[in-house]
Amino acid sequence: MLAAAALMALAFQKRVLAQGYDYPFVNAYEATVIGTPSIYRAELPKQVPKQELGLTVFPNRRIPELFWYHDQLRYTVVRQRQKAPLIFNIAGTGASHNSRLMQAMEKIFYKAGFHVISLPSPTHPNFIVTASETQAPGLLADDARDLYRVMQGAYEQIAHSIEVSEFYLTGYSLGAAQAAFVAKLDEEAGAFGFKKVLMINPPVSLYNSVEILDGLIDAIPGGPDNFNAFFESLFERFAAIYRDEDFLDLTDDFLYFAYKKDPPSEERLQAIIGIAFRVSAANILFASDALTRSGVVIRRNVSLSTLDSLTNYFKVSVRVGFVDYIRHLLYPFFEKRRPGVRLEELIEESSLHAIEGYLRGAEKIGLMTNEDDIILAPGELDHLRSVFGSRARIYVKGGHCGNLEHKDNVADIIRFFGAGWSGL
């Protein structure tokens, strides 16, 4: 009886969300690549008063010359003039503190009256070099400890210049999963006592998600070996638009424009996502390999400098992918520290299953995702529904983070941190 009522409630909620939700892309890959065209976006301030700051996390750490420019962890702070709640935002896989989505979220939260601290993903090379204790990111519990340390350092650095009423936390993609682990850590350590935490498009199992994303490169016509020919064909498409229209910029709206002129096939979109992910994975793999001397793509007796050509390392790293980063770098690295640990255990630890009990009871944590999020493996969406129940907002479309800037999503984000979703 109760179950039937719950099912009906779920079905009802789904229909409400489907009705009148005018996010334009029904194809998850289109949504993921093109995002939200500006006519569907929430109205946000054009600029917010922000400042980029550097934080020295480990004063005694020697930065190799190859990474000389990553001398400090870089983060952004956006301040309100008066006393206000402060929200920490964690970027998605491989993204920096000022990636496009991070900047959009700064505007969302600034408009809603928050101070904002934007942090790079623990998988961004700047974080790996300066703020990761192991310099081999990917284990959620370790990444959360690193993030927590950075949050405290960053807050300490700016505390004199802002008045904070309460603390909040959010993150998108991998950053969402990390936010959940940080929230749990904070329950014990208590540095912030987060009032509410919102996870936006998280993976359930990091391994499942990277396996899906790694595999997208197979969508290249003729397979990954055909990458160069595929790139040339993409380039030719952009060249044709540039010749016809005489303008070229790589904003979402330009992609939308190109899309409307000649919608690309689903395989092509998958391949584009796959390539973008592989470049991120290559950055992580190469940086971590250089720092931990794991010998995955760089010989362990080789020390590279800024004058050395890295082009061939790039070619290899792009081909290796994230799954092999986990298998050949992350796992051996932690096996040395925790003898006998099995790969399956590490994979389990890097999933929301590892903190499921906490998530089920954590009333302050909300979830926002999409039915067609491409990073979720079969069954994972239902798992999220069952864990978060009424604390989940699940849209019928949007792909992976494609609809984050849609006006309805922005309104829901702001409502979550204000009055909350109950009663919706």
Next chain:
Amino acid sequence: MSRLLAPALLLLLAACQSVPAGPGAVPEGERAIFEYEDIEQRDVLYTIDVDDPLEPLNRGIYKFNAMFDRAIFLPVTELYEFVTPTFVQDRVSNVFSNLSEITTFANSVLQGKIERASRALVRFLVNSTIGLAGLFDPMTSLGTRQQSEDLGQTLGTWGFPAGPYLVLPILGPSNLRDTLGFVGEMAAYRAADPFGVASFEGDHPEILALRAVDQRHQVGLRYYQTGSPFEYDLVRLLYTRKRQLDVEK
């Protein structure tokens, strides 16, 4: 002969055995798990490969530029942005941008692109008069956007190959053709001295400095912004492809 070979073989064998990893105990010649030689496709032109015979020098200059940017160029630009109202910044940008129509006009003529040349001419005439010496840009409001042509593009249209990739001190990514174009343009600008602007700038180096700061102000890029260890390669690829398109269009 064999006396030499045997120890060499032994060494090789030793190198092939997996040795427990410990810091400082890395055997010489131990291979990485994935190496370029294992995946190299000999019959394929790699997209990421760009003709770059001076790569070590270029990488050094890239690093120098990044350090210069961080220590001097950006702080000066940020100071300029802080003390100057946005309205004034935009007027400064417009004036320099209007002057560049002269370059576009000359190069469009050299390339035989009459429509482009007349567009640049009309833009220059209207923006210099109604637009108050270029302070304002009424032509863009009327739907006639600026299009740029430079001597590098002209040389490309004439069939000059791009030549090797170069990173110029402070100026950044370039190639041999664009560098020659830049030098030629500077010389022509001095010689032609349109409306006495060049000689005025010669007498007033602060105008040149303002032009440089204005350009830095308009370019949103920051060195190492991508965070990628492969940024040099990615920038090199983007620059090369962008210029290829500029010449083709």
